[in-house]
Amino acid sequence: MCSNCLNAEIFKVLEKFIIDLPSKEGALIEVLHKAQGLFGYLPQEVQSFVAEKLNIPVSKVYGVVTFYSYFTIKPRGKYVINVCMGTACFVRGSGDVLEEFQKELKIKTGETTGDGKFTLGSLRCVGACGLAPVVTINDKVYGHVTVDGVNKILSEYATGEYVTTEYAE
Numbered sequence: 001m002c003s004n005c006l007n008a009e010i011f012k013v014l015e016k017f018i019i020d021l022p023s024k025e026g027a028l029i030e031v032l033h034k035a036q037g038l039f040g041y042l043p044q045e046v047q048s049f050v051a052e053k054l055n056i057p058v059s060k061v062y063g064v065v066t067f068y069s070y071f072t073i074k075p076r077g078k079y080v081i082n083v084c085m086g087t088a089c090f091v092r093g094s095g096d097v098l099e100e101f102q103k104e105l106k107i108k109t110g111e112t113t114g115d116g117k118f119t120l121g122s123l124r125c126v127g128a129c130g131l132a133p134v135v136t137i138n139d140k141v142y143g144h145v146t147v148d149g150v151n152k153i154l155s156e157y158a159t160g161e162y163v164t165t166e167y168a169e
Contacts, residue, residue, distance in 0.1 A: 018053045077112045077119035084134040086125030094133035100150040
């Protein structure tokens with residue numbers, strides 16, 4: 001199947017989602033969440049489509065997309081790694097953990113590996129302070145992560161064998 005054909009099908013799914021909304025007024029964030037879930041990110045083409053279907057200016061869509069850190073206009077890797085940089089995590093070493101991820105993946109925060117497998121980011125607070133420092137990968141939460149645990153975590157995604165243990169020393 002061609003990529004444009006796939007995109008056409010995804011646009012149809014998004015259009016149906018918008019049509020089925022009880023009200024389009026105030027639905028922008030809900031629609032953007034759906035769109036990002038479908039496309040993986042929100043390129044200009046998707047933002048324009050959403051604006052047209054919701055009958056709002058593209059500038060408003062772009063403003064919301066760039067304001068909220070959840071939304072992205074660049075493709076993300078298969079696995080999105082976020083290191084919590086909230087106070088509890090930071091004082092327990094999340095800065096060092098983030099540096100280790102950068103070193104191991106050979107990318108900086110906000111970048112994606114060349115193979116498209118990993119995107120590295122940071123968050124202000126995950127809300128799991130008792131597990132500090134915390135790392136999330138997609139929907140999975142890792143608690144008590146240490147610099148030594150970074151390699152263990154990454155090896156899980158290389159092998160596909162996901163361990164549920166903590167990554168403390």
